[in-house]
Amino acid sequence: MAERRRVGILxxxxxxxMQALVAASRLPDARYDVVIVASDKPEAPGLAWAEGEGIVTYATSPKGRPKADYEAEIERALRGMRVEVIALAGYMRLLSPAFVERWRGRILNIHPSLLPKYxxxxxxxxxxxxxxxxxGASVHLVTEELDxxxxxxxxQVDILPGDTPDTLAARVLDAEHALYPAALDRFLSR
Known part of the structure; x- marks a missing residue:
């Protein structure tokens, strides 16, 4: 099998x-290792989980400073860990066109709809x-255009009679946990 690729999660x-991606990365036939988890929120619960799993973490708040400075700091952390591919996992910030261009074709995101819908x-x-x-949910390459x-x-996830946004969201999230690791693995196999 080819050498595992180095993935950073935002x-x-x-x-x-992120937990689903990490679990899948630990399977013997996985094509990637999660080498860093970074966040725009130093208090993000996902960081504590990743630390507990022995994964390098990094956090810096973007508040009160230019977006370019914040992104440069995150990018230094990613490059410091020799990240090859970025997986966005509930990262609630829009990346600048310059950041996207530098990582073109190497940033994936998961979105809770069947794109291009919604x-x-x-x-x-x-x-x-x-x-x-x-x-449902979609994994897509990140470009300058939102989703x-x-x-x-x-x-795909069936919408059931009586569904609310919350009940549907819970089932879609379960589907995301299976979809994202499989899509990332397939993406890295090309």
Whole structure:
């Protein structure tokens, strides 16, 4: 098997998708290792979990400083760990076009809708309001366009009678935990 690729994860919260990516990386046939977890929120619960798993973590707040300075700091941490691919896992900041350009074709994101439907926020409520019979999640390459990069994997989830945005979100999140590691692994196999 080829050498494992070095993946860095960016998150802003609890990191449930990060946990799924880490668990999958520890399987014998995985194509990647998670070498760093970084966050824009030093208090993000996902950082404590990653530290407990022995993964290098890094956090810096963007508050009160230029976006370019904040991104340069995050990028130094990623490059310091020789990251080859970035996986966004609940990272709630938009990356600048300059950052995206420097990492073009090497940043993946997971989004809780069947793209190109429902880019942005409130995806579950929008799917229910539209009367859709299915919702889901998409893994896509990050481009300058919000949730607009090429889709590399999707998982569908039925919308059930009586679903609320919260009940649907919980089932979509379960689907994300299976989808993201599989899509990342496939992406790295090319």
């Amino acid at each position: 998150l802003s919260g609890r990191g449930s998708n 880019k942005g926020l409130d995806t579950h409520a929008r799917a229910i309001a539209a009367g859709d019979s299915v919702a 607009g990069g090429p889709v590399i994997g999707q998982a």
